[in-house]
Amino acid sequence: MALIALALRSLWNRRTTAALTVAAIAISVTLLLSVENLRAAARDGFAKTLSGADLIVGARSGPINLLLYSVFRIGDATANVTWESYQKIAKHPDVDWSIPISLGDSHRGFRVMGTSLDYFAHYRFAGDQILQFAQGRPWSDLYDAVLGADVAAQLHYAVGDPIVLAHGIGNVSFAQHKDKPFRVAGILRRTGTPVDRTVHVSLQAITAIHLDWQSGMQALPGARVSAEEARHRDLTPDSITAFILGMKSKVMVFVMQRAVNEYREEPLLAIIPGVALQQLWSLVGIADQALMLIAAFVVLAGLLGMLTAILTSLNERRREMAILRSVGAPPRDIFLLLILEAGVLALFGVLFGTALAYLLLAIAQPMLIDRFGIFVHISMLRPADLAILVAIVVASLGIGAIPAWRAYRNSLADGLTIRV
């Protein structure tokens, strides 16, 4: 009988203790992998959400706040940017392209973003990828909408379906723009960014649905503007929430940033996305590291639990070891037997822990996107994850050497005196 078979049968004989030990290791592995995955997903997600943009401009607040609400749809703007200021800056000779962003409405829990067609031409994510359509095309009518992949998938929309936008950004809104329904003109391919959870409409559409709204309330029936009437009105917006700029030359980024920050007409803030992201990381970095440290200590606690379980059982199993020696198992095999036992416990712990981590991430995935805009891409284990798991198994073998050495040292006669 191979040693591994003996180790497995011996463990099966103590299955309750073994199961608890495996559970302790599995939970610690789940925690470690989940934290590591969330950390990586948050970083990857944030880093890949916006590429190629040189500046983000919004009303003066904090750089991180501006980054979060304009790109990641987290939080709200404190003030708007006037259309005149946007036009003035966007038409500056050094500016290559600009994307206006108007936020504030929603559709069944998904944010609505008013923008221009330049969004589909210039918005870049995950390196240098542009937005692509899975179905349909960009809007051609005032009341056309383009949906992100998650919006379409979760609400089961197809091109041509009607949708009604709601005033405000709550999940449930009582103030809806029912008089001006939209039609789905296109559905974007999945990007793994907040774009997937956004309903895109034109800036003019945003103006149109708010023509007869004042102070967050729709006008009384006599003063309302119908959908058709709105088409003939001037739909130039008064203000937008923020805008993204691409400069003709990278050299001009800092010059433009300074110019915007010193803009006299209204208080504006221009941020370089990468720099703001770094500020965000330095802010969350401490919590990030603390979380990893806690997870590492939980793994250590799991392994120490295993050591305790094996050491405790060793006293009861002195006879088992002695019997094996008496039938010819050399001390080396006894040593290996206990090392194997520790390895088997850790391996099962790692396997169950990994499976549990994937299960939890799959369950948490929609909530993480919904609440924090973090898209956790569930894929094969990354090299870093594999390295952690291998390290846990190796550490368990090292820890298993302690009881193994004790068993190795125990004399043969030591355990041959008790009845089965």
Add this chain to the structure above:
Amino acid sequence: MTSQAIELDDVHFAWPRSAPVLTIPRFTVAQGESVFLKGASGSGKSTLLGLIGGVLKQAHGSIRVLGTSMLDLRGARRDAFRAAHIGFIFQMFNLLPFLSVLDNVTLTARFSRERAARAGGDLGGEARRLLAELGLSDPRLLMRPVTELSIGQQQRVAAARALLGRPDLLIADEPTSALDADTRLGFLDMLRRECDGAGTTLLFVSHDTALAGSFDRTVSMSEINRAESVRSWP
């Protein structure tokens, strides 16, 4: 190979910080001989068997088994020698509770190629034959964990394990203590038959002096052990 299977000269053994348990000037058992070793409780019988079987080692003097000095063999070599040449029926059976009857019987042969070779190619078949000889032939019983067997059945499993692979020396420490009178005689017959067939030397320890007639020679511990601490025993 020497003609003596067991040869003890001037052997002294004492547990740590205790008076000597064994002081044996000389004790020999010839190859192929069957010896009935009797002695009162505490007379050092199990200690002597432990020394001969290489289970105990902290002794002075010379203990040669099948021409090999047991006290000179180090840990793993002694284990390998025991597995290859000695079948040991322990007083407490020493079966592994998480293995089936069949796996317990074949365990020694799994660790010793020599024993496996002598058992023939089919370890399971040989184990079944020995168990059947010992009255354990129910196939369902053989696959059950050994802990589900009665004490008497466990003792027979321990005997089958010791006999598998026809060891050169069989050491039996009170192997009939848990058997009823009828089974005991049948067991003894079978043991003698197996040992005679394989040319195995048998060292058999028991309180039951009625069994002594089945052996070539009877030795009393009081004849060979001169240790003061145990001489006062009746």
